[in-house]
Amino acid sequence: MSRERSLCGKEEVIKAAMGIADREGMEALSARRIAKELGVSSMTIYNYVKNLNDVKKRVLIAGFDRLYSGVYQSLSALEPPVGRRTMCRTMALEVFRFAQANRSIFSFMFFDGRNLFHEDAEVRPFYAFMTRFVSRPRGHVAGWRPDDMPFNLLEIIITTMSYQCAEGVIKLTEQAFMDHVNFFIERCVDE
Amino acid sequence: MYETLKELEKVSSRRAAELIEARSGGVPLVEYFGRFIPEALIRACGAGVYPLAGGGELAPPDAAKDDMLGCMNPLARSIAGGVKLGTDRIAGKADVVVTAVTDIHMGRLSELLEFWGVNVCKVGVPSDWQNGIAFGYYLNSLRRMLETVSRLSGKAMDVELARKYIGETNRVNAAVRHIKELRKRANPPITFENYMRLQHLSFRLCDTGAAAEAIEGIGLELDGADGAYPENAxxxxxxxxxxxxxxxxLLRLLDESGAAVVAEMLDEYIRVSDVDIQLDGDLVENFARSRYMDTVPIDSFQPSWDRRLEHMLELCGEYGCDGVVWYQLAYDEVYDMEYVCLSRSLAERGIPLLHLETNYSYTPESLALARKQIENFVGGLRR
Amino acid sequence: MPADVHRRFLKLLGWDGEELEAFLPEWLKTAEFLRLTEADVAFAVDEWLPTYWDMSMCGTRKFIAAVIREAAAMARAGDYINAGESVIYSMMPSAAVCVYANRIAGEGKVHIFYPYFIIATVWTSFFGRELDARLNGSGLDPACQHCALNCLRADSTIKGMIAPPTVIWNWGLQCDEAPKTDEMLKRLEEAGWKSVLTTIPHDAPLGMDESEDDGRVSYLAEEMRVAQSQVTGYTGVPVLDEHMSGAMREYLGYLRRVERLTDLVMNSDPVPMYGNDLTLFSLCMECAFDTGYGYINDALDTAIAEVEQRIREGRGVLPKGSPKLACHFSPLNVPWIDKIFRDNGVNLTLGRMFPPASQLIKCVKPGDAYRSAASMCLEAPNNVNMLDEVRMTCGQLNRYPVDGAIYGFFAFDRWIGALEKIMIREAEERTGIPHFYLEGDFWNGARFSLDDKLATIRGICSCLKISSLASGK
Structure with missing residues (x-):
C-alpha cells in the first residue's frame, strides 16, 4: 500500500499556489489544483492551511512582498535625496511593470482580493501605500494629513490604469502611462 | 407540545416588536446577557428587557473575524458578529446593553460592542467568589447597573413591583423544577431540544409572569404526556x-440518536432554577446571593470544579444518567481545562463521557461528523 | 571532559576563574533540573546565543547570567523547603512589588520564584528549545490554543519537575487561564499545594483611565492586601509597610534604569542595540527575582554604559537611517523574529511597550503601598481596557521617533490578543504611525514558522524602507 507523501510545510502549499496563479491565473486556484501540482490529495492540503481563503491571503501577501521589494530596489538605486515627485514616478512605473508581469496576482491584490481582505489585520497595512509610506514625512499624523488627497488619488490612478492595461481593457505603452502619471504629479504633488 | 412552543415563539417575536414600540413611547429598552443580570429588577426600574442571545449560526462568528481574535469562543464571536451584521434585532435599538463580565471572553466582547458605539453597562463578577470582598464587588456593580437603568427611565426601582417580578421568577423556577422532575421518568415526556427551546423562550417572553404561566401550562400538559424518546433509551x-x-x-442529533438527554449543567442561556430568590429584605442583595453564593458556581469561578463535579454526579444519580456529554465551545480554554479534570474523574467512576465540540459551523459535513460521534457514543452505552 | 561545554557556557556569560569553578557545580545541577543536555548547552554556546543575542555586549551577557543565576536559585527550591524556609511561587504577570516585599520581609527565609516564566525563558530564549514538544503531559487540547506558559506549568508539575512550594500566589490581572491552571493541577495532582489569588474583573468602561479610578485602585489594593495576609498565613512572615516601601524603592530603581536604556536606544540613530536585547532588560517589569536586583541592575548599568559608548562612536546594529519598528512585546522567546527583521534592514525595537518609570512613579503615593502597587498594575497597558491601552501605547509611540509599530504575537491570548486587530487601527488613527500585525505566539515558536511569515516580514520591511527613503533618511 502506497503512503501519500507529506509536505515540508505550509510554505510548500503557498509556493505551489503562487506558481499556479502566475501561470494560470487566480481563477485556477483550488485545493484540488494545488493538490495535483504537489502530487497529494486535497485533504492533505488542509493539513497545512485552514481553507482556500487562507491560501489566497498568503498569495496576496507574497504578491505585496514581490511588489514592494521591486519598488524599494528601484528607489534605493536613485541618487539621494529622492524628491517626492521622483519617488511617485518611480513607484508608479514599478507598479505598472509589476501589473504587466503578474496580471492575475495584481488584479487579485488590488481588486477581488482587496474586497476579501482589506480589513484583515495582516493585509490592511499593505494598502494605501502612497499615503502610508510616501506622502508622510516621518512624524506625527498632524504633519501629513493635509497631503492625503493627492496621494490617494495618485494611487487610484496608478493601480486602476495598471490593472486596465494588464487586463487589456485599455492599451497604453509604458511611456503613455507615465505621461498620465506625470500630468497628475506635476499639478498635484509638491516636490 | 410542538404547537404550544410554536405559539410561544410567535408571542416572543411580537414581544420584541412591542418593546421597540414601547421604547418610542419612552420606556427604555435594556438588552442583557448572563445569569448574573436580574431581568426582574431591571423591569422594576421601569425598563423593558430583552435577552442578548446569539450563537449557533455560522455567519456571525465569521463576521467579527477582522475585529476579534479567531480563538475567542464562538459564542462571544457570534454575539459580536450578530451585532455587526445587524441580525440581533434589539442591539441597535436598545438604550443599553447590560453584560455580566464573568470572564475575558465576555469582557472583551463587551469592549468590542462599546467600541462599535453600543451603550454597554458592565456588571463585574469576580471569579474569586469565596474571597470575602468579591461578593461586595458584584453587589455594588449590580446596584450601579440598576442606577444606570433608573437614570434612563427616570424612575427609581419600584420595590413592590420588584418583589412581584421576583415572585414570578420564583414561579418560573418552580415550573422548571416540575418539568425537571418529569424528566426523571423512565421515558421523559419532553425532548432535550424542546426543553432548551422552552428555556430560551422563558427569557425571550420578557415577562416573568407570562413565562411562569406558559411553563406551568406546559408542565401540566407534560404531566399526562407519553414519553418523547424510545423505550429504554x-x-x-x-x-x-x-x-x-x-x-x-445539534440537539436534534442528540434526540435522534436513540439516547435521551434528561439533565443538564449549563452556565448560560438557562434558568438558575435550583434556588429561589428571597422576597424579604434587600432584593438586590437577595438576587446577588442567589446567583453568586447559593448555587453551583460557574466554570470560571475559582475554585469551582470540585463543586461542579459533585453536582454533576448528583445529577447523574438523580436522573439515572448512563453517560455525560461535554458540550465544548471551541477555544473556550477554561472549559477545556475543566474537561481535562472531568474526564479523569468520570473515568475513575466508570461514567462514559463524550466530548462534543462546536465552532458553530453546522455544515452538512460537520453535522455528519457529530452524528457519527454521537451514534458511536450511544452505541457504546447500549452495549 | 563533560564539564567543558558547561565551562564554555559560563565563560561566555562572564564567569571566570575561581568564580566559575565555584558556580560550576550549581550550574550542573541547574542544567539537570532544566533537563538540558550537554548537546543543548553546546548548541546554545556555539549557535543559538551568538546568532540571536549580541554577545559582544557585556550588559547582555550579564543579564543572561542573572537569569541563569535565578534559575539556579529556583533549582534549590526543594532544599529551601527541606531547610524549613518558605518558598512562594508566582505567575506572570504580577505586581512585582508585592511579591518582592515577601523576600525582603523574610530576610533570607522566604524565597520568591516565577518558575514557569524562568524555565520558558531559559529554554526558548537561550537554548532554542521550542515549548510544544515539552508540553505533551499537560493533557490540554492543543487545538484549543492554550497559553504555552500554562501548558508548561501543567506539564512540569505533572512530571514532578518543580518542587512543591509553601504557597502559590496566582494573579488574574489579565487572563482567566493562568489562575485556573492552578485549580486544574490541584485536581489532577491532588498535591494539596496551597494557593492564593489576586484578581479583578475586566469591567471598566471602555476608555476609562483605570489607574486614576479610585474604585478600581481601591478594590485591587484590597485584593492584594487580602492575598498577602493569606500568603503570610502560610509563610508565617508578616509583610509590613516598610517591606512594601523597600520593595517599591528597589523596583523603581530597576524601572529607572530600564527607562534610561530605552530612552538611549530609542532616541539614537543608528540604533545601538538588538531588539531582543532591549526586551530582555525589561524582563522583570512584572516579576521579581529571588536573587534580587543586584545582578540585573549591574547588567543594566553595564549595558547603559556600552550603549552610551556606541552612541558616541556612532555605531549601530544597522546603518544610520534604518527604520525602527516598535514592537508590542518583542517575542524574545522566538528570537529569530528580531533577527529576520534585522536581516531585512529594520530594527525591531521598543521591547515591551510599558510606560516609562517616570509615568509609573506618578502612581506611587505616600501612605498605602498597596494602593500604589495597584495603581501601577492598572497603568500597565495589557492589564486594562482596550482604549486605556491605546492611550498608553500612543504615549510610548509619540515619545520616541518610530516608523511603524507591530502587534500580533499574542494571537493565542484571549485577553491581550483579543482586540489587537481593532486596537491597532485606533492607535494608527491617533498617531499616524503605520501599524502592522503578524499573527504569532510569544511563547511558542513551534506554532508558526519562518517560512510562513517571511513574505509578510519582507513586505513590512520593504514598506518601512520605502517610507524611510520618502522621509529623506
Whole structure:
C-alpha cells in the first residue's frame, strides 16, 4: 500500500499556489489544483492551511512582498535625496511593470482580493501605500494629513490604469502611462 | 407540545416588536446577557428587557473575524458578529446593553460592542467568589447597573413591583423544577431540544409572569404526556457553557440518536432554577446571593470544579444518567481545562463521557461528523 | 571532559576563574533540573546565543547570567523547603512589588520564584528549545490554543519537575487561564499545594483611565492586601509597610534604569542595540527575582554604559537611517523574529511597550503601598481596557521617533490578543504611525514558522524602507 507523501510545510502549499496563479491565473486556484501540482490529495492540503481563503491571503501577501521589494530596489538605486515627485514616478512605473508581469496576482491584490481582505489585520497595512509610506514625512499624523488627497488619488490612478492595461481593457505603452502619471504629479504633488 | 412552543415563539417575536414600540413611547429598552443580570429588577426600574442571545449560526462568528481574535469562543464571536451584521434585532435599538463580565471572553466582547458605539453597562463578577470582598464587588456593580437603568427611565426601582417580578421568577423556577422532575421518568415526556427551546423562550417572553404561566401550562400538559424518546433509551447529562438558540440542529442529533438527554449543567442561556430568590429584605442583595453564593458556581469561578463535579454526579444519580456529554465551545480554554479534570474523574467512576465540540459551523459535513460521534457514543452505552 | 561545554557556557556569560569553578557545580545541577543536555548547552554556546543575542555586549551577557543565576536559585527550591524556609511561587504577570516585599520581609527565609516564566525563558530564549514538544503531559487540547506558559506549568508539575512550594500566589490581572491552571493541577495532582489569588474583573468602561479610578485602585489594593495576609498565613512572615516601601524603592530603581536604556536606544540613530536585547532588560517589569536586583541592575548599568559608548562612536546594529519598528512585546522567546527583521534592514525595537518609570512613579503615593502597587498594575497597558491601552501605547509611540509599530504575537491570548486587530487601527488613527500585525505566539515558536511569515516580514520591511527613503533618511 502506497503512503501519500507529506509536505515540508505550509510554505510548500503557498509556493505551489503562487506558481499556479502566475501561470494560470487566480481563477485556477483550488485545493484540488494545488493538490495535483504537489502530487497529494486535497485533504492533505488542509493539513497545512485552514481553507482556500487562507491560501489566497498568503498569495496576496507574497504578491505585496514581490511588489514592494521591486519598488524599494528601484528607489534605493536613485541618487539621494529622492524628491517626492521622483519617488511617485518611480513607484508608479514599478507598479505598472509589476501589473504587466503578474496580471492575475495584481488584479487579485488590488481588486477581488482587496474586497476579501482589506480589513484583515495582516493585509490592511499593505494598502494605501502612497499615503502610508510616501506622502508622510516621518512624524506625527498632524504633519501629513493635509497631503492625503493627492496621494490617494495618485494611487487610484496608478493601480486602476495598471490593472486596465494588464487586463487589456485599455492599451497604453509604458511611456503613455507615465505621461498620465506625470500630468497628475506635476499639478498635484509638491516636490 | 410542538404547537404550544410554536405559539410561544410567535408571542416572543411580537414581544420584541412591542418593546421597540414601547421604547418610542419612552420606556427604555435594556438588552442583557448572563445569569448574573436580574431581568426582574431591571423591569422594576421601569425598563423593558430583552435577552442578548446569539450563537449557533455560522455567519456571525465569521463576521467579527477582522475585529476579534479567531480563538475567542464562538459564542462571544457570534454575539459580536450578530451585532455587526445587524441580525440581533434589539442591539441597535436598545438604550443599553447590560453584560455580566464573568470572564475575558465576555469582557472583551463587551469592549468590542462599546467600541462599535453600543451603550454597554458592565456588571463585574469576580471569579474569586469565596474571597470575602468579591461578593461586595458584584453587589455594588449590580446596584450601579440598576442606577444606570433608573437614570434612563427616570424612575427609581419600584420595590413592590420588584418583589412581584421576583415572585414570578420564583414561579418560573418552580415550573422548571416540575418539568425537571418529569424528566426523571423512565421515558421523559419532553425532548432535550424542546426543553432548551422552552428555556430560551422563558427569557425571550420578557415577562416573568407570562413565562411562569406558559411553563406551568406546559408542565401540566407534560404531566399526562407519553414519553418523547424510545423505550429504554440510554440517559444522558449534557454539560458545558451554553446551548445557544442556534444549536437546535445539534440537539436534534442528540434526540435522534436513540439516547435521551434528561439533565443538564449549563452556565448560560438557562434558568438558575435550583434556588429561589428571597422576597424579604434587600432584593438586590437577595438576587446577588442567589446567583453568586447559593448555587453551583460557574466554570470560571475559582475554585469551582470540585463543586461542579459533585453536582454533576448528583445529577447523574438523580436522573439515572448512563453517560455525560461535554458540550465544548471551541477555544473556550477554561472549559477545556475543566474537561481535562472531568474526564479523569468520570473515568475513575466508570461514567462514559463524550466530548462534543462546536465552532458553530453546522455544515452538512460537520453535522455528519457529530452524528457519527454521537451514534458511536450511544452505541457504546447500549452495549 | 563533560564539564567543558558547561565551562564554555559560563565563560561566555562572564564567569571566570575561581568564580566559575565555584558556580560550576550549581550550574550542573541547574542544567539537570532544566533537563538540558550537554548537546543543548553546546548548541546554545556555539549557535543559538551568538546568532540571536549580541554577545559582544557585556550588559547582555550579564543579564543572561542573572537569569541563569535565578534559575539556579529556583533549582534549590526543594532544599529551601527541606531547610524549613518558605518558598512562594508566582505567575506572570504580577505586581512585582508585592511579591518582592515577601523576600525582603523574610530576610533570607522566604524565597520568591516565577518558575514557569524562568524555565520558558531559559529554554526558548537561550537554548532554542521550542515549548510544544515539552508540553505533551499537560493533557490540554492543543487545538484549543492554550497559553504555552500554562501548558508548561501543567506539564512540569505533572512530571514532578518543580518542587512543591509553601504557597502559590496566582494573579488574574489579565487572563482567566493562568489562575485556573492552578485549580486544574490541584485536581489532577491532588498535591494539596496551597494557593492564593489576586484578581479583578475586566469591567471598566471602555476608555476609562483605570489607574486614576479610585474604585478600581481601591478594590485591587484590597485584593492584594487580602492575598498577602493569606500568603503570610502560610509563610508565617508578616509583610509590613516598610517591606512594601523597600520593595517599591528597589523596583523603581530597576524601572529607572530600564527607562534610561530605552530612552538611549530609542532616541539614537543608528540604533545601538538588538531588539531582543532591549526586551530582555525589561524582563522583570512584572516579576521579581529571588536573587534580587543586584545582578540585573549591574547588567543594566553595564549595558547603559556600552550603549552610551556606541552612541558616541556612532555605531549601530544597522546603518544610520534604518527604520525602527516598535514592537508590542518583542517575542524574545522566538528570537529569530528580531533577527529576520534585522536581516531585512529594520530594527525591531521598543521591547515591551510599558510606560516609562517616570509615568509609573506618578502612581506611587505616600501612605498605602498597596494602593500604589495597584495603581501601577492598572497603568500597565495589557492589564486594562482596550482604549486605556491605546492611550498608553500612543504615549510610548509619540515619545520616541518610530516608523511603524507591530502587534500580533499574542494571537493565542484571549485577553491581550483579543482586540489587537481593532486596537491597532485606533492607535494608527491617533498617531499616524503605520501599524502592522503578524499573527504569532510569544511563547511558542513551534506554532508558526519562518517560512510562513517571511513574505509578510519582507513586505513590512520593504514598506518601512520605502517610507524611510520618502522621509529623506
Amino acid at each position: 440510554p440517559r444522558l447529562l449534557l454539560a458545558g457553557r451554553a446551548v445557544a438558540p442556534g444549536d437546535y440542529e
